[in-house]
Amino acid sequence: MAGQLIVGLDVSSRARAEEIVALLGDTVDFYKIGYQCFYGADGFSLGKALLAAGKKVFFDLKLLDIDNTVEKGVAAIAETGATMLTVHAYPQCMRAAVRGAAGSDLCILGVSVLTSMDDADVAEAGFARDTAGLVALRAQQARDAGIGGLVSSPHEAEMVRTIIGPRMAIVTPGIRLPGAAAGDQKRVMGPGEALAEGATHLVVARPIIEAADPAAAARAILADMNSGTRLA
Ligand code: C5P
Numbered sequence: 001m002a003g004q005l006i007v008g009l010d011v012s013s014r015a016r017a018e019e020i021v022a023l024l025g026d027t028v029d030f031y032k033i034g035y036q037c038f039y040g041a042d043g044f045s046l047g048k049a050l051l052a053a054g055k056k057v058f059f060d061l062k063l064l065d066i067d068n069t070v071e072k073g074v075a076a077i078a079e080t081g082a083t084m085l086t087v088h089a090y091p092q093c094m095r096a097a098v099r100g101a102a103g104s105d106l107c108i109l110g111v112s113v114l115t116s117m118d119d120a121d122v123a124e125a126g127f128a129r130d131t132a133g134l135v136a137l138r139a140q141q142a143r144d145a146g147i148g149g150l151v152s153s154p155h156e157a158e159m160v161r162t163i164i165g166p167r168m169a170i171v172t173p174g175i176r177l178p179g180a181a182a183g184d185q186k187r188v189m190g191p192g193e194a195l196a197e198g199a200t201h202l203v204v205a206r207p208i209i210e211a212a213d214p215a216a217a218a219r220a221i222l223a224d225m226n227s228g229t230r231l232a
Helices: 014-027 035-040 043-052 067-079 091-101 119-124 131-145 157-164 191-196 214-227
Strands: 004-008 030-033 056-063 084-088 107-111 149-151 169-172 201-204
Touching: 004 214, 014 043, 014 214, 030 043, 035 043, 035 056, 043 056, 056 067, 067 084, 067 091, 084 091, 091 107, 091 131, 107 131, 107 169, 119 131, 131 149, 131 157, 149 157, 157 169, 191 201, 191 214, 201 214
Parallel strands: 004 030, 004 201, 030 056, 056 084, 084 107, 107 149, 149 169, 169 201
Antiparallel strands: none
């Protein structure tokens, strides 16, 4: 397979998170722990338990603070053996995160512009560029900072790939099989198509964790990843 599937454990109960991991069994070996699980379901401890059980863990904590704080926080995450960690893609923050992760296998991912923000939101926040311009700038800065990859909308993956080159990871949420409920995601894309656009890792939460049979839902997404299907 060209890419890896990461299941977002977007739940507020540790028991439910463990139940999902058990239901997915060997079908899934990579989990994302974001705000909801980290703060609401003892997610730091859960992540360490998953790592001890041989799973890969992506802590989606979107860090942003002064350099010293970012560097020390990232170093603490790196010590757990986690696979991925997000920081906001501000140049100073990315450079501090690279220092914090030095000597470990932790892949630092930059969040360029949140996919919930459109041009009006970016302007309201005080940026002089439009969303696409800001994503492009942040992609260049991520490459120059030496981080491991970027989180990107699948619709921006091709453009980001041309800027960052072939080696960095591109992690895309907003993935849905044809006909699946999009939820609050405004612009979705199929798994195979996202990989064809340059993504290396796909994050999927609700279509798997809310499915009646999560393992079957994960297998359907893996099959589409392997087939390289493009949506019409
Ligand atoms: O349920 P769904 O598959 O839409 O979940 C996508 C996951 O990716 C969620 O954990 C969400 O927080 C995360 N994410 C996102 N858009 C971003 C960054 C992260 O949907 N730009």
